[in-house]
Amino acid sequence: MDLRDLKYFEVIATEGNLGRAAERLHRTQPALTKCIDRLEEAIGTRLFAKDGRGMRLTAAGHILLRRTRQLTIMVDESAREIQDYAAGLQGEVRLGCVPTVAQYLMPAVFEQLLAEAPEVSVKLAVATNDSLLASLRDAEIDLVIGPMIDTGPDFECEQIAEDTVVVMAREDHPIFGSPCTLADLLEYKWMLPAATVATRQWLDQTFERNGLARPHVQIESNVLTLTLQILEKTPLLGFVTRYNLVGGRANVREVAVPETHMKRRLGLTYRRNGYLSPVATRVADILRERGKDLLSV
Structure with a gap:
C-alpha cells in the first residue's frame, strides 16, 4: 500500500x-x-x-x-x-496539565527549563484529566501531568507527587456550626466537575458505598480554576485539592469529614510507543527530580 x-x-x-x-x-x-x-x-x-x-x-x-x-x-x-535530535535542546514541547498542577507546579518547572534552554517554546493545555488523555491518545500533546488513573496498555505512568482532595466551603458557611458527618453534607448543594472526571466519580462512589444518595450538583463545570471563587460567593460545597489552601486563602476552609479525604497520586503520563522530544524528556526529568518538593503542602 x-x-x-x-x-x-x-x-x-x-x-x-x-x-x-x-x-x-x-x-x-x-x-x-x-x-x-x-x-x-x-x-x-x-x-x-x-x-x-x-x-x-x-x-x-x-x-x-x-x-x-x-x-x-x-x-x-x-x-x-x-x-x-539534530537541533539539540530546542524546539517545541506540548504539555497538558490539570489546573492544580498548572498553578502550583509548572511555574517553577518553566523557570528551570527556560534557564537551561531559553530558545524552547511551550504549548500548555490546561484541562481535566479525561480531556487531556484524549488529546494525548491522538498525539496532540506529548506529556500529561496530572492524576494517575488506570489508563490501559497505551500509556506509561510515573508518580511524581501526591495530594489530597477534600470538601471545602466558604469560611462563614453554616456547615461549620457543628461537627459534620458524611450524611450532613447532603443537606447542601454542590459545585463539582463533570461525571466523567475521576474525582467526581470517587466522591459519588463514596456516598453510595455508605448507603447515601449522590450529592446534589447545582453547578457542574470543568473550569476548575473558578471553583474557589464560586465557593467564596455561594453556599455551595466543592471538592478540591488541599493545594488550593497554600498561601493561606482566608475565605474558604476544609470541611473535616475523613471519609471524603481522597488521596490522589500525581504523575507523568505519555504514550507507551510514542516519541518524546529532548525538550519533553527534560521536562519529565525536572518533574521527576523536583515534583515532590514543588508540590509540598
Missing part, C-alpha cells in the same frame, strides 16, 4: 463524500476513486459502502482508518525525532 493512498483514504473516510474530499485534497474524484480501488485490491475487501449520496466505511474500512491514523502519527513523529 502506498502511503499517499493511505493519506487520501483518511481524508475520504473523514469527509464521507468523494466530492468534499476532492476539494480538500485538490484532486479529481476519478483520481480518488482509483486510490480506493488500489487499496481495496491490495487488501482484498471493500472499504466503503454507499450511504445515500455519501459513503460509509465498512468494518474493514474502520480498521484501516485506525491503522492509517497510527501510521500517520508514527511518520510525523519520526520526522520530529530526527529534526529535534
